[in-house]
Amino acid sequence: MAEYDVIVIGGGPGGYVCAIRAAQLGLKTACVEGREALGGSCLNVGCIPSKALLHASHSLHEAEHNFARMGLKGKAPSVDWKEMLAYKDDVIGQNTKGIEFLFKKNKVDWIKGWASIPAAGQVKVGDETHSAKNIVIASGSEASSLPGVEIDEKVVVSSTGALSLPKIPKKMVVIGAGVIGLEMGSVYARLGSHVTVVEYLDQVTPGMDGEIAKTLQRSLKKQGLDFVLGAAVQGVDAKKTKATVSYKLKKDDSEHTLDADVVLVATGRKPYTEGLGLDALGMKMTERGQIATDHWRSSVPGIWAIGDVTEGPMLAHKAEDEGMAVAESIAGQAGHVNYDVIPSVIYTSPEVAAVGKTEEQLKDEGRAYKVGKFSFMGNGRAKAMFAGEGFVKILADKETDRILGVHVIGPSAGELIHESCVAMEFGAAAEDLARTCHAHPTVSEAVREAALACGDGPIHS
CATH class of the missing domain: 3.50.50.60 (FAD/NAD(P)-binding domain)
Incomplete structure (x- = not known):
């Protein structure tokens, strides 16, 4: 022993x-x-x-x-x-x-x-x-799966099976419009699959800032992904090489089916x-x-x-x-985790990243806040990379200017978010970000411009 x-x-x-x-x-x-x-x-x-x-x-x-x-x-x-x-x-x-x-x-x-x-x-x-x-x-x-939906990792797959399919499917149905579903769905859509995402709720990426979620869905739709929102999956009938997904729309109880070569069950863990x-x-x-x-x-x-x-x-x-x-x-030290400053990222294209509160959460709390936004279309580096889609959105306390939440959809969002994490960890105000020199030309300048938008206004918009 x-x-x-x-x-x-x-x-x-x-x-x-x-x-x-x-x-x-x-x-x-x-x-x-x-x-x-x-x-x-x-x-x-x-x-x-x-x-x-x-x-x-x-x-x-x-x-x-x-x-x-x-x-x-x-x-x-x-x-x-x-x-x-x-x-x-x-x-x-x-x-x-x-x-x-x-x-x-x-x-x-x-x-x-x-x-x-x-x-x-x-x-x-x-x-x-x-x-x-x-x-x-x-x-x-x-x-995790849904009641009555059996994952065989061949025709009906989890994220694990989706990473090792023997061939690229012509038709894929993704159950769940969360991070895993959208990331893997976008992979196969780029590789030529016709991808349909079925989601129980009325928006993609549940829990994310509503404006960001709508922008992401529009972008992915332009890339070829189809969405069926407000749909309750009733079951998956899997054959040897095909499957049929049956679902019911919540708005009118109407029943529908979708055929697929592969069904990805991405309903969480x-x-x-x-x-x-x-x-x-x-x-x-x-x-x-x-x-x-x-x-x-x-x-x-x-x-x-x-x-x-x-x-x-x-x-x-x-x-x-x-x-x-x-x-x-x-070891006898003071271990600490700040659960208010844990970023989340969706690695689609455009990328999505967030930290802190969403607008919906602040409204529910009755918190007085202000919004600073800046579009990547106003950022020279982003336009040079054909990546002008999306924006940076900073939520700050209306009275103190303290940063409460930051939401980014656009190029390198998963990297850009950490500047805001550091700022929030030290209790920074939006003005602190706005007065910090950012190298030009970089996409990070969009963060500074959004911070400026919390005050007297951005320069390049």
Whole structure:
């Protein structure tokens, strides 16, 4: 029986970051992971492979639509799907092997296998039981489905299956207009699939700023995606190589069907705690099946939980922040996560990024606020890249000018948002951003212009 200060269950972004930070702080640390590679869903079947395919398909789109406009003449490239999947797998391998290297560098033991917790202070993997003063559950999440919809990962697929289809489908139906559905739907639309997105609610990207959501939907529609909103899926009839999706429109109860070669079920994710033995431990859970925590401590002394198995947004970077905070707390330091400043990004084209409050939330709170907006059409660098679609929107307190929320749809939105994150972390006002010199010509100038729009007005609009 090996003895550790910390055993982390799960080698995803939350788990591996927690393990590395704990080891850096002088704690004897192990991480239990049953996959053949570290990195969890994110690196193996989520964030990283999907971004590889998004990058490849975006490059194809640029070649087909923009190269000639820049004087780059020639035949548009053809798609070698097997080669594209090989590129995606190579990206995965580089990243997962990088985590292995970091474990060796920081002297974190990788215990290979699936864990259970027979008692507080004990982690069983296979036939071996290890003892630990602290156990951190970071077992992540898995794709959830709808009642009556069976995922076979061939014709009816989750995001995992969508990353490794044997061929590009002619027709794809995506159930769910959230981040995963729109990202994967846009990949296949660029590759030539006819994609129809079916969503239960009346807008895409539920919970996002309404103005941003409408702009994103319009943009994706121009790219060839069809949308059926306010539709309740009744079932999926899957055959060997085809499927029929039946749905009912909420506005009039009318029934409809859609035929597809592949159906992607992108209706969200649920915490994965199978096999851990939490019931036997008497661990307190939430109504949604998450581990109830207080500053990442579970109801069982010595056991902590972070990431997708706990409440809050299922985001890799949220899990990473919690992983560092827990390691620091275990080491006697003051671990901290500012849940008001956690950005979210949708890696479609245009990209979408947000941090802080939406207009809808501020209205519901009765908060007096002002809006500063700036279109990328007024940004020289964006226009040079054929990326003038979209805008930056800053929400600031009407009296104090403190930044309450920032929403971006446009080029490099996922990178631009972090300037606002830093500003909000330090309680900055919109004027602070407006008075900060931004290099020219960059798309980041649009953020400054939106901040200026919260005051006397932007220069280039």
